[in-house]
Amino acid sequence: MNRFLVLALISTLFASACQSPSKERKVVFILLDGIPADVLESTNTPYLDEIAGQTGYTRVYVGGEKGGVSESPTISAVGYNSLLTGTWANKHNVWGNSIKEPNYDYWSIFRVAKEHDSDLQTAIFSTWLDNRTKLIGEGLPETGNLKMDYAFDGFELDTVRFPHDEERQFIRDIDEMVANKAAAYIASDAPDLSWVYLEYPDDMGHRYGDSPQMTQAVELADAQVGRIWKAIQQREAQHDEDWLIIITTDHGRTASNGKGHGGQSDRERTTWIVTNYPAPLPSFYQNPGIVDIMPSIVNYMGLKMPKEIEVGIDGKAFVGRRE
Numbered sequence: 171m172n173r174f175l176v177l178a179l180i181s182t183l184f185a186s187a188c189q190s191p192s193k194e195r196k197v198v199f200i201l202l203d204g205i206p207a208d209v210l211e212s213t214n215t216p217y218l219d220e221i222a223g224q225t226g227y228t229r230v231y232v233g234g235e236k237g238g239v240s241e242s243p244t245i246s247a248v249g250y251n252s253l254l255t256g257t258w259a260n261k262h263n264v265w266g267n268s269i270k271e272p273n274y275d276y277w278s279i280f281r282v283a284k285e286h287d288s289d290l291q292t293a294i295f296s297t298w299l300d301n302r303t304k305l306i307g308e309g310l311p312e313t314g315n316l317k318m319d320y321a322f323d324g325f326e327l328d329t330v331r332f333p334h335d336e337e338r339q340f341i342r343d344i345d346e347m348v349a350n351k352a353a354a355y356i357a358s359d360a361p362d363l364s365w366v367y368l369e370y371p372d373d374m375g376h377r378y379g380d381s382p383q384m385t386q387a388v389e390l391a392d393a394q395v396g397r398i399w400k401a402i403q404q405r406e407a408q409h410d411e412d413w414l415i416i417i418t419t420d421h422g423r424t425a426s427n428g429k430g431h432g433g434q435s436d437r438e439r440t441t442w443i444v445t446n447y448p449a450p451l452p453s454f455y456q457n458p459g460i461v462d463i464m465p466s467i468v469n470y471m472g473l474k475m476p477k478e479i480e481v482g483i484d485g486k487a488f489v490g491r492r493e
């Protein structure tokens with residue numbers, strides 16, 4: 171057999187091993203708060219670069235259709251809920267960080283997973299408690315009393331252990347702890363669907379705007395993601411599992427100084443996705459929205475949902491449907 175044929179055969183075998191239908195498929199999505207695309211692109215992020223490889227980076231938009239019915243404030247909780255539900259604010263009804271009256275008729279990805287198969291293990295690692303209690307809506311009748319299997323969050327409320335300082339070093343410390351726990355728990359327990367949320371970059375943005383402090387916060391977040399990525403690689407090497415990791419942010423920042431957000435300027439609307447998914451659909455490179463992540467996870471895991479939930483989703487998957 172000639173050398174090229176052998177190589178071709180090996181790569182085919184390798185590809186089919188990677189895509190084996192028998193392997194368990196698991197997903198981690200990570201939200202790094204408040205990092206505009208231009209900031210990410212101009213910061214040294216070796217781990218995000220490694221995860222993205224040649225194909226896994228794209229610019230993304232948030233904020234819905236500018237001037238249209240789905241226009242959504244470029245505010246944190248609004249963006250997180252667009253990620254979770256695959257819908258814009260006119261549907262999920264979260265318009266600000268006070269999260270007054272979410273419309274749980276638009277299911278979060280966690281509810282979709284649990285209704286598909288209640289044995290699927292879910293986890294959240296987060297520097298903000300409301301993500302679980304209000305957005306996911308754990309334990310509420312409106313979410314079918316959805317229960318997360320594992321939660322590591324709420325430390326920002328412990329002002330004895332984490333005294334709140336103006337420099338927001340307590341948030342840096344909590345992010346560090348949250349990321350370390352996520353890496354350790356993924357390595358040991360391999361939940362099927364996990365959300366990791368880290369806040370510190372947004373805090374540095376608000377305090378210092380475009381600045382060395384912001385750059386350092388992004389570098390720190392990259393290292394935190396790197397530890398989670400190592401845990402995933404370890405799982406894949408030692409178990410019959412395929413992992414999808416998606417990293418994104420919830421909004422950009424004001425063009426003038428990078429301190430604020432909430433409006434509809436290009437810089438506030440322009441975000442990004444990093445993923446290890448090797449062959450995204452063409453739409454991935456055609457200005458996808460944050461709402462495209464949820465249906466992509468659905469497709470990757472092969473989740474089924476009721477028709478009335480499916481038709482309400484605004485996003486389009488950039489991951490092909492699992493057979």
Ligand SMILES: [Zn+2]
Pocket residue numbers: 204246372376431
């Ligand atoms: Zn913010």
